[in-house]
Amino acid sequence: MTTPLRRRQAAPARTAVLMAPAVSATAATTVFATLGALLSGTGRPRSLRRRSDEAGASAAALRALRARHGDAPALVRTRSGKTLLVLLDPRDLRRFYAEPVTVLAADPPRKCRGLSTQEPDPDGDGTGCARGEQHAERRRMSADVLAAGQPVHPAAGPILTAVAEEARHLSAAGTLELTRARYAVSRAARRIVLGDPAAEDDELAGWLTQLRAGDKRLRGGPGRAARSVHDKARARIREYVRRAGEDTLAGRAARLADAASAGTDGSVDPGDEARLWLLAMDAVPDTLLRTLLLLGAHPCEQDAAAAEAAARVAAGPARGELPRLRACVRESLRLYPVVPDLIRVTLAETEWRGVRHPAGTSVLLPAAFHQRDPERVPAAHVFVPGRWKNPGADQDVRMAPFSHGGGRCPGDQLGLMITAAFCAEVLRGHRITGTRPVLDPVGPLPVTLDPHGVRLTLTRR
Helix, strand or coil, X not given: CCCCEECCCCCCCCCEEECXXXXXXXXXXXXXHHHHHHHHCCCCCCCHHHHHHHHHHHHHHHHHHHHHHCCCCEEEECCCCCEXXXXXXXXXXXXXXXXXXXXXXXXXXXXXXXXXXXXXXCCCCCECCCCHHXXXXXXXXXXXXXXXXCCCCCCHHHHHHHHXXXXXXXXXXXXEEHHHHHHHHHHHHHHHHHCHHHHHCHHHHHHHHHHHHCCCCCCCCHHXXXXXXXXXXXXHHHHHHHHCCCCCHXXXXXXXXXXXXXXXXCCCCXXXXXXXHHHHCCHHHHHHHHHHHHHHHCHHHHHHHHHHHHHCCCCHHHHHXXXXXXXXXXXXXXXXXXXXXXXXXXXXXXXXXXXXXXXXXXXEECHHHHHCCCCCCCCCCCCCHHHHHCCCHHXXXXXXXXXXXXXXXXXXXXXXXXXXXXHHHHXXXXXXXXXXCCCCCCCCCCCCCCHHHCEEEEEEC
């Protein structure tokens, strides 16, 4: 943000508009190149070092933007040419989360991978945006099946049993890395969503992996091949749904769909929902590894978490609560969010801080920036799980691991329960004695943390 930029003459004075360069278009592009890549989610795959540099530069650019133009929403243009209204003040974040979808609608990218704040698309191979009545109906089903807002899921017994049994793969070799974490979590996910027989279905696992990656090397062309894989996965999942027990997510969804079919057109397919829940659990291995890495760098926190895990072994129905470990998972997500930026588009003319913006304006909330904003968040770059003990922490609009308002992820509590349970299973029998990368327990943590580079050394307790 060191290159001087002039404001557009036609822009209202109360909104910062950084569009036209004072020197050249190249100069402006240089200033916003890294910011635009992060905000728009575009660009080619980059190395860990480059991604870290870009994330740091983007955060610095946003802080400079706020210092220069104040807290008012800033209109910026990314290197891809897209114009975004960027929210820089918590007061505007509160409104962003409170606006209904009739005012601010989800504006998903072409392909959303893993756990996303965007709504699922039943006809796609990832997640997208569902609209209208189907949107509301699907959210109701997800809220019921995933037990939104309940710390311990009604089917916690079978879910935690699946986690405990599959977690044995995590510590089998004395080291833990992403490949092993993905294998264990994917097996548990198939059991939790579809039932125990699905754990051994490697063919379905392969199809889901292809859909997640959008593999362009599939024979027959990317579009045609992806559709073929999608259809095979969809048919296989529907077979499991028909046989799913009452303690699986698919079984719960099927019962709800049957109960609602008399009064509706049956537009919500339990099989499609089950597929999306499986894809959503992609976020668990990454978050699991990062959380354990952070605990490995903080021995006192690791000991306290291990003590909680041991105490909850025979805690009966409450064994899924694990408040300390959940706080560790939340703090990991604050530092390294699954969805670093939220983008919505206005469906009508809106006014922000006295400035009117036309329908179709893209509004961006840089969640990762706000969660690590040193000007507003104490110890922003340090691992402090204790901050989540505050009863109001979950409602703090600066912290949005699962979003807020009507767009809040209905599976947030279930996701926390599963991830914390995996952490507990590892810590119950093992101590993390070595980590790669090595983190500074007191200094600022890195801006990004690629799970592919994480390797943990486990020693039996």
